[in-house]
Each structure stands twice: as structure tokens, then as C-alpha cells.
Amino acid sequence: xxxxxxxxxxxxxxxxxxxxxxxxxxxxxxxxxxxxxxxxxxxxxxxxxxxxxxxxxxxxxxxxxxxxxxxxxxxxxxxxxxxxxxxxxxxxxxxxxxxxxxxxxxxxxxxxxxxxxxxxxxxxxxxxxxxxxxxxxxxxxxxxxxxxxxxxxxxxxxxxxxxxxxxxxxxxxxxxxxxxxxxxxxxxxxxxxxxxxxxxxxxxxxxxxxxxxxxxxxxxxxxxxxxxxxxxxxxxxxxxxxxxxxxxxxxxxxxxxxxxxxxxxxxxxxxxxxxxxxxxxxxxxxxxxxxxxxxxxxxxxxxxxxxxxxxxxxxxxxxxxxxxxxxxxxxxxxxxxxxxxxxxxxxxxxxxx
Numbered sequence: 001x002x003x004x005x006x007x008x009x010x011x012x013x014x015x016x017x018x019x020x021x022x023x024x025x026x027x028x029x030x031x032x033x034x035x036x037x038x039x040x041x042x043x044x045x046x047x048x049x050x051x052x053x054x055x056x057x058x059x060x061x062x063x064x065x066x067x068x069x070x071x072x073x074x075x076x077x078x079x080x081x082x083x084x085x086x087x088x089x090x091x092x093x094x095x096x097x098x099x100x101x102x103x104x105x106x107x108x109x110x111x112x113x114x115x116x117x118x119x120x121x122x123x124x125x126x127x128x129x130x131x132x133x134x135x136x137x138x139x140x141x142x143x144x145x146x147x148x149x150x151x152x153x154x155x156x157x158x159x160x161x162x163x164x165x166x167x168x169x170x171x172x173x174x175x176x177x178x179x180x181x182x183x184x185x186x187x188x189x190x191x192x193x194x195x196x197x198x199x200x201x202x203x204x205x206x207x208x209x210x211x212x213x214x215x216x217x218x219x220x221x222x223x224x225x226x227x228x229x230x231x232x233x234x235x236x237x238x239x240x241x242x243x244x245x246x247x248x249x250x251x252x253x254x255x256x257x258x259x260x261x262x263x264x265x266x267x268x269x270x271x272x273x274x275x276x277x278x279x280x281x282x283x284x285x286x287x288x289x290x291x292x293x294x295x296x297x298x299x300x301x302x303x304x305x306x307x308x309x310x311x312x313x314x315x316x317x318x319x320x321x322x323x324x325x326x327x328x329x330x331x332x333x334x335x336x337x338x339x340x341x342x343x344x345x346x347x348x349x350x351x352x353x
Contacts, residue, residue, distance in 0.1 A: 003240045003309070005349070009034035012124075013242075014082035016040045016067055016115060017089030018060070019051040021197045022131075026086070026235045027051070028341055031059040038080045040073070041089060042066045050196030053331075055338045067111030073118050081124040084242050087115045088131045090162070095201045097158035108161035109168065116172040119182060127183050127246035129238055130169045134190045134227060134258065134300050135159035145227075145261075145301030148188075148254045166254070173252075183245035183252040189234040190227030190258035190300055193320055195327020195344075196337065197231075203267055207274045208328050210282070217275070217284035222268035227258035227299045230320035232348045233313055240309060251308065258300035263317040273318060277325040314351040 013030055017023045018039030030037045037060035051057065061080070065072050067089045090108050091097065097104040112130060119128045137146040138153035152167065154160040166186055173184040193204045203219070210217040234257045245251040258264075265273075268286075275282045305311050315323070323344050330340045 003243060005029070005033040005239065007033075007243045007247075008239070010036065011084060012036045012038065012080060012082045013084045013086065014038045014040060014077070014080060016085075016087045016111075018062075019043055019049060020088060020090075020092070021050055021194070021199065022192060022231055022235060023088050024050040024054055024056065024196060025194065025231050025341070026088070026238065027056045027060055028054060028338070029232075029235060029239065029345055031056055032342065032345065037061065038076070038082060039063060040065050040067070040076055047200075048198045050198070050337075053337055054196065054341060067114055068106055070114040070117065073114050074121060077118045077122040077125075081122065083124055084127045084246060085115070085119055085125055086129045086131065086238060086242055087112065089115075091158065093199065093201055094135075094156050094158045097156055097161070101157040104157045105161050105164075108158070109164045112165040112168050116168060120172065120176050123181075125182050127242045128185075129242045129245075130165060130184075130186045131234075131238060132162045132166050132186050132188050133159065134188050134256070134298060136163040136166050136188055137298075139298055145258070145299045146256070147301045148256060148304055170254075180249055183249035185241050185245055185252050186254050187234065187238055187241060188254070188256050188300070189237075190229055190298075192231040192234055193228055193324055194231030195324055195331070195340070203270060204274065204324060207271060207278075207284075208324075210284075211278050211280070211328075212332055217271055217282065218287045219267060219271055219284050220287060222266065222271070222286050224267050225264055225299065226267065226270075227264045228270055228317055228320070229257075229259040229263065229313065230315050230323060230348075232345065233257070233259070233315070236314070236348070236352075237305065237311065240311070244309065253304075253308075255305045255308075256300040256302045257305060258302050259313050259317065261299070263313070264299040265317060270317070270321070273321040274325070277322050314348050
């Protein structure tokens with residue numbers, strides 16, 4: 001099945017969470033495709049952000065707003081009248097969800113209710129995609145991938161709040177969108193890596209910080225297995241789903257987005273790849289420091305996505321790590337990170353031809 005990003009040329013796309021890591025890459029991809037992007041984000045600036053250094057703000061409408069503020073969200077929808085809505089705003093860190101479960105639930109649950117309600121009340125919207133996570137499933141630590149019909153029951157507050165966000169979306173779809181006006185989907189993506197992720201408690205940002213500071217990489221859980229993929233993989237899939245269901249609502253559904261089985265790596269193997277591509281005699285050490293529960297084994301069955309759209313991953317994990325290191329070294333040297341982002345997007349799209 002052919003999907004051309006030129007579909008988005010001139011389309012009004014409202015993207016929540018556009019200042020986040022994935023949101024920034026999506027904003028760049030949409031801007032490059034000629035979309036009219038309306039970004040809505042709380043714009044928390046507690047740390048360095050990709051959005052601030054990639055130059056995409058000048059190519060879009062940048063709105064500071066909280067998804068928990070329904071009245072302001074409704075006003076933004078009323079003014080801009082988007083045709084496509086992609087909901088990515090979230091509190092995304094597992095450990096932070098243990099520290100502040102109320103903020104996590106209020107953002108991820110009531111924020112989703114508010115976005116669904118804004119979609120319901122805005123007649124211009126034809127396609128709505130809610131981005132959740134692979135952690136929505138009841139994790140039984142088994143060795144095969146979870147399918148879209150498996151039970152939803154995330155363990156920690158972050159994962160559980162995203163399970164709730166899935167169920168909220170299902171309810172709105174069944175209760176309010178059966179007339180066919182709006183096509184509604186969710187996408188459950190595995191762990192993403194890529195240039196410009198500066199988050200705490202994520203393995204690749206930890207690797208980059210250690211490399212920049214000339215320190216050993218501390219790996220707190222080297223034997224956990226995750227479906228690692230480059231950030232462009234799910235971003236492209238999100239845009240594909242939103243576009244395809246805009247044109248034909250038969251594509252509206254729930255989709256897993258993850259790598260092939262050979263790229264479901266233990267964290268230690270992922271770090272080994274990073275060390276290989278970074279060079280400079282970088283090393284890592286196993287230093288489990290305790291902390292709250294996190295899943296040890298988790299991967300997805302993406303047969304539905306592949307069967308429906310003829311999709312397959314564009315880059316394997318080795319290529320993904322190579323691209324992360326390339327971006328990071330450009331950033332460390334003070335060179336043009338937007339140039340390398342544009343270049344990597346073009347390379348990614350060519351790899352899928």
C-alpha cells in the first residue's frame with residue numbers, strides 16, 4: 001500500500017505534545033511535507049529540548065496550553081478548525097509516575113478525555129489518532145509479542161494511565177463517532193530512540209550524557225528486553241494511519257507499532273551497539289540501584305499493522321543507533337541539528353521505497 005507524505009500538504013493538523021521528543025520529530029516531518037501544523041503543549045522547559053534547537057517553531061503555530069484545560073483546548077479547536085488531530089501530550093516517564101501519580105493520571109486520563117471531547121465538538125475533524133504505548137498491556141512477562149486483542153492493564157501509574165486512555169478512546173469511538181464523521185485509532189508504540197531525546201531515566205539519553213562527560217555508562221537493568229526502534233518508525237506510522245483513515249475510515253482501529261523480533265534487544269546489547277558506534281573507548285557498567293517495578297520483558301506483535309498497510313520497519317536497530325550517534329555528535333559539536341534531521345528523514349523515506 002502506497003502512502004505519500006505529500007498527502008499532508010495544505011492539511012490542518014493539530015498535534016498535542018508537539019514540544020516533546022516524538023512531537024518535535026513529527027512537527028519537522030509535517031512541516032517538511034507542507035502541512036499547516038498547530039501545536040498544543042504545556043511547554044514545560046525543565047530541561048534541554050529538541051523542539052527549542054531544531055528550528056521548527058517558525059514553521060508552525062505554536063500554542064502553550066495544558067490538555068487538562070478543556071475550555072482553552074476547545075477555543076484552540078474552534079479557532080483553527082483542524083482536519084486531523086494527533087494526540088501525543090502525556091506525562092511519559094514511568095519513574096516520574098511513581099513520584100507524582102496524580103499529575104500522571106490527570107494529564108494522561110483527563111487530558112485524553114478533553115482531547116476526545118474537543119474532537120467531538122469540532123465538526124472539521126475527520127481523523128483522530130491517540131498515541132499510547134506498548135505498556136498498556138497486562139504484562140505477563142511471556143516471550144511472544146502482545147496482540148491488539150490482549151487485556152489492557154498497565155502495572156505502574158504511567159502504564160495504567162495509558163491503558164485508561166485507550167479505553168477512553170474506545171468509549172468515545174463507540175458512543176459518539178459511529179456516524180462515520182470522524183475516523184478514530186490508537187497506536188501503541190514500543191520504546192523509541194533517536195537524536196534529541198534528553199529525557200531522564202531513558203537509556204540512550206543516559207548513554208549520550210555519559211559519553212559527553214567522559215564517564216562510564218551506568219545501566220541499571222541490563223537484562224530487560226524492549227522493542228527498540230528509531231523515532232521515525234512510529235512517527236511515520238502515526239502519520240500513515242491518520243492519513244489512511246482520513247481517506248477511508250475502514251482503517252480506523254488499534255495498532256501495535258514495533259520492530260521485528262530481531263530488534264527486541266536486551267538493554268545491555270543496545271548499549272553495546274551505542275559503545276561501538278560512539279567509539280572513544282566508552283564503557284558501561286552494570287549498576288542496579290533498585291527503584292520501583294518496571295517490566296523485564298516486553299515486545300509487540302505487529303502483524304495487524306503489517307497486514308493492513310503492507311508496512312515493515314525501514315531501519316534495523318544497528319542503523320537506528322548509528323543515526324542517534326550521528327545526530328548527537330552534530331549536536332555536541334554545535335553544528336546544524338535541523339540539517340541532520342532533514343537528511344535522516346529523507347534517508348528514512350528512501351529506505352522504505
